[in-house]
Amino acid sequence: MAFEPKPMLPGDAHDAARRFAEASATTLARLQEPAARAAELAVQWDALLELGWAGMLVPEDCGGAGGTLLDMAALAEGAGSAALALPLVAVCAVAPTLLAGQPLLLAELAAGRLQPCVVLAGGITAETGRLSGRALGVETPPVPGHALVAVEDALYLLDLGTAGAGFTRHERIDGRLTLDLELQGAPARLLAADAGASIARARDLGALLSCVEAVAAMGTLIRQTIDYLLQRQQFGTALASFQALRHRVAEMYVAWRNLTGLVQAALRTPEERNIAFAKLRLGEAGRFVAEQAIQVHGGMGMTEELPATRLARRILMAEFEWGDRHAQAARLLAAA
Amino acid sequence: MDETAELAAFRAEVRDFALTRCPPEIRAVVAANGKLGRKQWAPWQRILHAHGWGAPSWPKEHGGTGWDQRRRHIFDEVLAECDCPPQYHHGLRHLGPVLIAFGTEEQKARFLPGILSGEDWWCQGYSEPGAGSDLASLKTRAVREGEEYVVTGQKLWTSHAHEADWMYTLVRTNAEVKRQEGITLLLIPLDAPGIRVREVRTIDGWHHVNEVFLDAVRVPVANRIGEENKGWTYGKFLLDRERLGGANVAPAFRFLDRCRALVARELAAPGQALKREQLEYRLLLAEAELRGARELGRAAVEAVMAGEPLGLMPSELKLSTADTVQRIGAIALDAVGERVASRFRPVDASGPNAEVEDIEWVQNFMYLRAKTIFGGSNEVQKNVVAKQLFGM
Numbered sequence: 001m002a003f004e005p006k007p008m009l010p011g012d013a014h015d016a017a018r019r020f021a022e023a024s025a026t027t028l029a030r031l032q033e034p035a036a037r038a039a040e041l042a043v044q045w046d047a048l049l050e051l052g053w054a055g056m057l058v059p060e061d062c063g064g065a066g067g068t069l070l071d072m073a074a075l076a077e078g079a080g081s082a083a084l085a086l087p088l089v090a091v092c093a094v095a096p097t098l099l100a101g102q103p104l105l106l107a108e109l110a111a112g113r114l115q116p117c118v119v120l121a122g123g124i125t126a127e128t129g130r131l132s133g134r135a136l137g138v139e140t141p142p143v144p145g146h147a148l149v150a151v152e153d154a155l156y157l158l159d160l161g162t163a164g165a166g167f168t169r170h171e172r173i174d175g176r177l178t179l180d181l182e183l184q185g186a187p188a189r190l191l192a193a194d195a196g197a198s199i200a201r202a203r204d205l206g207a208l209l210s211c212v213e214a215v216a217a218m219g220t221l222i223r224q225t226i227d228y229l230l231q232r233q234q235f236g237t238a239l240a241s242f243q244a245l246r247h248r249v250a251e252m253y254v255a256w257r258n259l260t261g262l263v264q265a266a267l268r269t270p271e272e273r274n275i276a277f278a279k280l281r282l283g284e285a286g287r288f289v290a291e292q293a294i295q296v297h298g299g300m301g302m303t304e305e306l307p308a309t310r311l312a313r314r315i316l317m318a319e320f321e322w323g324d325r326h327a328q329a330a331r332l333l334a335a336a
Numbered sequence: 337m338d339e340t341a342e343l344a345a346f347r348a349e350v351r352d353f354a355l356t357r358c359p360p361e362i363r364a365v366v367a368a369n370g371k372l373g374r375k376q377w378a379p380w381q382r383i384l385h386a387h388g389w390g391a392p393s394w395p396k397e398h399g400g401t402g403w404d405q406r407r408r409h410i411f412d413e414v415l416a417e418c419d420c421p422p423q424y425h426h427g428l429r430h431l432g433p434v435l436i437a438f439g440t441e442e443q444k445a446r447f448l449p450g451i452l453s454g455e456d457w458w459c460q461g462y463s464e465p466g467a468g469s470d471l472a473s474l475k476t477r478a479v480r481e482g483e484e485y486v487v488t489g490q491k492l493w494t495s496h497a498h499e500a501d502w503m504y505t506l507v508r509t510n511a512e513v514k515r516q517e518g519i520t521l522l523l524i525p526l527d528a529p530g531i532r533v534r535e536v537r538t539i540d541g542w543h544h545v546n547e548v549f550l551d552a553v554r555v556p557v558a559n560r561i562g563e564e565n566k567g568w569t570y571g572k573f574l575l576d577r578e579r580l581g582g583a584n585v586a587p588a589f590r591f592l593d594r595c596r597a598l599v600a601r602e603l604a605a606p607g608q609a610l611k612r613e614q615l616e617y618r619l620l621l622a623e624a625e626l627r628g629a630r631e632l633g634r635a636a637v638e639a640v641m642a643g644e645p646l647g648l649m650p651s652e653l654k655l656s657t658a659d660t661v662q663r664i665g666a667i668a669l670d671a672v673g674e675r676v677a678s679r680f681r682p683v684d685a686s687g688p689n690a691e692v693e694d695i696e697w698v699q700n701f702m703y704l705r706a707k708t709i710f711g712g713s714n715e716v717q718k719n720v721v722a723k724q725l726f727g728m
Contacts, residue, residue, distance in 0.1 A: 002725065002726060002727045003724075003725040003726075003727075222725075226725055226726060229726070230726060230728075240726050240728065241728075243719075243722075246718070246719070246722035246726065247715070247718040247719075247722065249722060249725060249726075250655070250717075250718035250719075250721035250722045250725065251655075251718065253652075253721055253725060254651075254652055254655040254656055254721065257628075257632060257652045257656070258625060258628035258629060258632065258652075258656045259628060260628075260631075261627070261628040261629065261630070261631030261632045261635070262624065262627055262628040262631060264631055265627065265631050277620075277623065277624045277627050278624075280620060280621065280624045281621075281624040281625065281627075281628060284621060284624070284625075329617050329620050332620055333613075333616055333617075333620070
């Protein structure tokens, strides 16, 4: 029996998210055009909201499930193991963290009526409640409705249908949808003027859960790589018999295990430093695993339809969510 | 007290002991990344033994502490955090447990006390010129003559043989059977006639490994551990006991701290900003990897506590730390190499290495190359991991 990765957070939540993500990937794989995939993602996103996952972190008295970080992480791990192409972390974890203390909006979120994309990177300015500037490649639900926008320490809620707000959509390398926001004095609602701490907390939570998703994707990718090498015959023998390839896979496995250790430590003690180190390591270990997987799949690794390629691209993308490795290094060095 | 509070109290007790009782001149050698020898280890072992902490991994009835794996892990961690030497392992961690499990009452009475007190110094006669990673191919032969074995052959990479009293030695007693089934474990005094120890000059300029030549050395049969031709089993028992050795990442963290201080000190000038930032970045990458390894180490300790199999954990630990520590050594080399690597050996004075400031960093860089070679090379570890992952 070849390798089967063990989840960090096994259980019903993990399994449900995993099944959802696997079914999602199977359906999406049949669709050639980005527009067709976006339409399918919209259907899947509604199904995900039906499951109540947007309310996982929302308190019970706001209509949510009142779940813990580990409950949310179990969903992220299950979803990550099949590289779910939907903004689970952004909408179901980062958004409610930003909205802490806003019971009405939290209730809207839990009910699936508020589906905001989240803009934490700079580039937007605010003047008397009007937002201007550009934000590029912002992860979004399939049908964009609102944006939660951080401008320095202030947090705004923006209706994307309002005058002065425009956007175009793209598909990321991992198949998720993004917006390029173009704001020209778009009126927005100031939710909090001094939300610096909760913005930082939300970004850290996003970074941690991106790591969780990526760790899960790496486990699956390593399994698929091993399966492929066992199956694929060249020179009259299985590729799995070649030591150069076996050693690469051993290195992928150790990099994955090492990152898993960091992520487990950060889940146990989710403080800034632990998360920054985990995310920093994801930049190195994730990139390594993704590159090696493509390499040992040979020509097949260059094809877009290969499931392993999709996982590899998800892992590559995860590094850039909520602060890449250099951003993590910068804040670790600044704190030293 | 609950378990957590007990362990915290234990940690504090060990720390207090380490900081007050380990002689400053010994801790200074560790803090300067110097090479440890019997001169530092033996007095430290004597102090630990006098306190009842001579053998953390041995059962109480043989003079050990009887600590569980968690306490042993904390003990090792705290010693490293306080710049105390790790305990010299050949007697305590390698031979001791084998003696306890397979030795005769006479052997235990003769050898265990000297290991505990640090009076007897042991080295390991395993590797040979033709038997490195493939240890079972060893050729040093022992021929039975009455109540003695006559041992002839050569050992190599024998660490600390030049300061040891005894060598536990794998020898071939039967060349006709499967290689692993013709090996015997003998305890050989290094002052026996026919033994010659010669220094192997290594790239770090430190004297730590040797060649040991055995020419018709007569060893009493009473110095044989267990049965003839069962030495491989005992040797494997010994290595299995050592599989958690990599769980203690604390020394690597101290090494990282020292390297970080070096980088800050060496590259403080404004003109060095780019280099300093690059090295600081590489230090962060190394720290991240060590933090991951520390978690794997903790998980391994907990697996032992729960009686679960370690599986691939020892290989994961080795592969997660060995080249990370090498990379830290490389960062230090990048910091001082231009200034120090250029002044490595004195020309007009005696002594193997120049006495220039920070030369230990260059020596350590060289020494650390061995990290991925000894104790099962990284290539062997990857073979182990791959075999498990592929199921073939």
